[in-house]
Amino acid sequence: MATVERTARPRAWAIVAAQELRDLWLGGRGLLLSLAFSGLLSVLSYLVATNQALNFLEQRESVNLTLQVAIAVGALLALLAGADAISGERERGSLESLLLSPVSRLQLTAGKLLAALSLWVAALVLTIPYVWFLGRGVGIVGDALATGALVGTLLALFLVSLGVLVSIFSGSNRVSLSVSLFVLLALFAPTQFPTSAQQGWAGDLFLRANPLTSGEHYVGKIVVDGHSWSQDASWLASPIIAAALFAALAAVAGGRFMRLSGEVSR
């Protein structure tokens, strides 16, 4: 009996993930989002390669710009999928049947989280030819893609978990998407700060504490400045902590607080 339970448990989240992946990709939503993503990267790459002003950028900076946009938008796509995960089911009236299925809520959350992450994986795959084109000849394609995969996966996991977490407690999809996007914009706001505000110990601490700014800073150090992977590894602390913490929070919240109504408890 124990053996049966051990083999059955991992399959439940895999079944949920497979079903979600089918809905996302065969339903056409994943492809449409990927099409929009590739359109954005195409316009950016074309401008970087041909526009006189943008072409001024050093080749490494062109790769960095493209990679950072890919990470940010890829993670945004994953966030959108995460924010729709539970509240979307709730709004479509399909959450009840999901909750009644013989799958624990923790595994349900895990399956949905993994399926939402597939949007980031697709975005990363689509980014490869653009980075290759822009970075060929300066020997940074491998490093750029590997750094982008590492940082992007950490940020995508963080944002998907955040989206799922918000989705668990949101009564409607609109609330879930609005809150998630607001948090994302707030996290991106420091990138628009003037240079002077990003200097000094306070500015440095602020940039390091924010997973998005510290992750993108790390990518820039590897791709533009040619630093080794270990030289600025401390900048990865915040993305790693955020990814682990929010994944754990989403798992706990999914297991304990997932309700039909979207309210925490009565």
Added chain:
Amino acid sequence: MMRRRLLVSASAVFFGLVPAGPAASSSNQIAVSVDRTAIATSLGHKFSIRSRIANTGGSAATALVAHLNVLSLRPDVYLDPEDWSSHRTRYLPAIPAGGSVTITWRMQAVNAGSIAVFIAVLPQSGDPRPPATGPTVHVSIARRKTLNSGGILPLALGIPALLATLSMGLRMRRRASH
């Protein structure tokens, strides 16, 4: 005093800095030196200059400001120093008699051509005395083609077209199955 001047010059040589010329030995007893006076680089590249501001006087020098100046040596090149460095003004700590402060100026080559860079140090009080300046650093910036744009169009159009085809194929398949 002479011994102190010799000491400052000797330490400047020790640190690999180029001592300031006659223009730099101003009356305010501040000497500015730089680690090199000629730089050759390419458009878009980043480079840095290390400067040493030494107090050759007998008393501590306080409330000084160091400023990085960037200008084109050719009249046909317009240059905006703000583009070259976002941190061109530094407010210096007090420099004790015989002491010095080292500042690294990070810049990016924004224009191709023949560019001059120098550092001026002046008092925060705004006293009408000539600032102490370091030697001119001559920066030669070569033009550079940053990216071969050939081939971007097939890629930029091909990938979205491929995804659009897949998406349409999927939609037709769904319609056929219904």
